[in-house]
Amino acid sequence: MKNNTHVPFLVIGSGIAGMSTALHLSKLGKVILCTKSKLISGSSPLAQGGIAGVINKNDSFESHIQDTMNAGRNTNNKKAVELLVHQAPEEIQFLENLGVRFEKDQHLEGGHSFPRVSNSKDISGKIIIETLAFNILANRNISIMENTELCKIDAQNKSISSRSNNTNNVNRIFAEYIIVATGGYSSLYQDSTSPKENMGDGISLCINAGIATKDLDKVQFHPTVLNKKRENKPQLLLTEAIRGFGAKIIDKNGKEIIDALQPRDIVSKAIYYEEKKQKSKNCVFLDARNIKNFSTKFPFIANILETEFALNAEKNLLPITFGAHYCMGGIKTNIWGETSTPDIYAVGECAHTGVHGNNRLASNSLLEGLVFARQIAKSISNKIKNKNKKYSENRIYKENKNETVYDESEEKYAQYNSEFLETIKNSLSQYLSIEENKIKKLENIQIVQKIFKDLEKNNYKLSYRNKNILTLVQRLAKDAENNV
Ligand SMILES: Cc1cc2nc3c(=O)[nH]c(=O)nc-3n(C[C@H](O)[C@H](O)[C@H](O)COP(=O)(O)OP(=O)(O)OC[C@H]3O[C@@H](n4cnc5c(N)ncnc54)[C@H](O)[C@@H]3O)c2cc1C
Structure with missing residues (x-):
């Protein structure tokens, strides 16, 4: 059965990008936030390290910009990088105002030349997302539709078809502005840190709708993924911050194969070539035995290592491999989140602003979600002001004979x-x-x-x-x- 709903703002996906966009847009009117599974889902709650931003007076914007450009091999969109870096302190403050409590000291992570990662130990994403969810649930202008899967975008009529994963009912939602925030597609790889819902749905549906994408081949591989599978869960990521505390990457003879604090792509390449040389996937290890009080610093990781794999990071070497972790490519947008189709926006990991270039710098992507969510709200707010555009619930649906209706x-x-x-x-x-x-x-x-x-x-x-x-x-x- 097909029900029709009308709303000014429709946000699809409830990771950091979708939730923060919904919160900003709720100041302009009613928002529907729909998500394929639960409100707390996607990669965002799994983020360990935290969020990068210059808040220490001995650090500088220039340094964060340079580190981001270096990691991206200078292929980044410089305008987007400058925006990201200059906006970071405000976004960290925004999270604190919503209720997130960060640790006193910022972390150092691979590719950064200063400890500038605000964190909540190794469960930063969980703390941030639970706080955003709390604020979303308390917001009267936001209606949440869980278990509601986007299955078609109709760019011409600015509507989507969604399917309830509980009842199988199909709903058609018309919106003045549609914001796609459906995350990446890393779970399409064998070794991956991402949850299974991240299959790039939003991106493929945009392709079907004729919306431009860019550089989908640019996928980042994280070098320190525990080389052990888990049932119905993504592989365990061993956060960059462990290397920030002095862990080394070694071969089976105990020899260091690469400076562990190099950016991700370089470290991943070193592991790839070592595995090729040894013709084995089980030949590289993270040696964190020199880190005192590992379980106090990384309680979440220490607990999983011990309970699921009987490993103690202070005593055992941790077998690692590289795994698909983040998608630099995605739905092509400008720095306002605008796609090639008017009034359809994309934000977060599903979007390609060019901010990361060929390789994302650690802890820049939660930040990306926040910064470009705010940009979208500003862009929409300006459009509404400039055009004095009124939202009408009685829009006439233009029948399109060539339309491929969701079947x-x-x-x-x-x-x-x-x-x-x-x-x-x-x-x-x-x-x-x-x-x-x-x-x-x-x-x-x-x-x-x-x-x-x-x-x-x-x-x-x-x-x-x-x-x-x-x-x-x-x-x-x-x-x-x-x-x-
Ligand atoms: C293990 C891990 C650790 C990480 N650590 C960090 C870190 O420390 N710092 C950092 O900056 N980044 C980190 N990242 C990357 C970062 O977490 C992600 O890039 C970011 O959270 C993406 O946010 P998002 O909102 O774009 O997407 P997601 O958080 O992935 O959310 C996508 C949402 O879309 C929904 N969805 C998907 N398909 C559909 C559909 N068809 N219909 C409706 N809804 C749909 C999903 O259910 C989900 O709610 C990490 C990633 C992983 C996997």
Whole structure:
């Protein structure tokens, strides 16, 4: 059954980007915040290290800008970086005003030349997101729709179709402004730190709606992911801050293979080549045995290591590998969060502002969510003022004969086909992770393009979810080819 709802502001996704956008927009009018699973979901609550920002008088904006540009290999959008860095202190204050309590001392993390990461030990994301959720729940202008999955964007009529994961009912929501905040797609790789809901839904649905994307091949691999799988949970991330406290990255003979405080892409590459040399995934370790009181500094990580894996970081070496962690690519936006389609915005990890360049600096992405959420609210507020645009609940729906309507009959085929998902994960991990040799890279791209083409030929067997994933990875392979 299809119900129609009308609202001025529709935000899809309830990570840090979606929640902070909803809070800002609630000052302008009614907001619907819809999310695929629970209000607290996505990567945001899993963030360990914290949020970067210059708040110490011995630190400087220039230094944070330089570190961000260095990590991104100077391919960043400089305007976006300057905005991010200059806005950071206000965003940290914004969180504190909402109720977040940070530790007294900021952390040092890989790629930063000053300890500038505001943190709540190793559960920074959980503390921030619970505080945002508390404020969202208390806000009368925000209606929350949990278990509501975005399944189609109609750019022409500025509406979406969503599906209730409880009842399977399909709802159509019309909005004056649509904000996509659905996170990244790192969970499409074999080794990943991201929750399973991060499959890039918003990005593939934007592609289907004709909205521009950019650089989907730019995926960041985190170098210190515990090399042990967990049932129904993402792999355990061993935060950068552990290296900030002096942990080393060593091979099986105890030899340091790289300066552990180098940016992520460099450390991940070192691990990739060591694994290749040793023809094994079990040959690199994080040595944190020199860190006194590890469990006081990193209580969350210490507890999981001990209870799930019988490991004690003060005594045991921790087996690590690199895993897909963050997506630099996404829905193309300007620094106001505007996509190629008027009044449809994107924010957070699903968006590509160019702020991270080729490689994101640690702890810059929670910040990204906050900074660009505020930009979107400013942009919309200006539009409303300038055009004196009035919201009308009685908008006439323009029937579009060519429109591909979301087909409810596909619901019974809606499950992710596990064999299909394995093929995608294996292809991306084996052929499109870290490889610098251009000839090898091109060979790999051709291999995956053939695999994806074969999957496409079987299109009729694929559920709409699988088709969306295929749309995304095909665009990713194309971007990889263009960027070689
Ligand atoms: C383990 C880990 C540790 C990290 N540590 C840090 C850190 O210390 N500092 C830092 O800056 N960054 C860190 N990051 C990165 C950072 O957490 C993310 O980049 C950031 O939280 C992304 O926020 P977001 O709001 O864009 O997306 P997310 O937080 O991923 O939220 C996406 C939301 O969209 C919803 N959604 C998805 N698809 C649909 C759909 N079809 N319909 C409706 N809703 C949908 C999801 O349910 C979720 O609510 C870490 C990431 C991970 C995985």
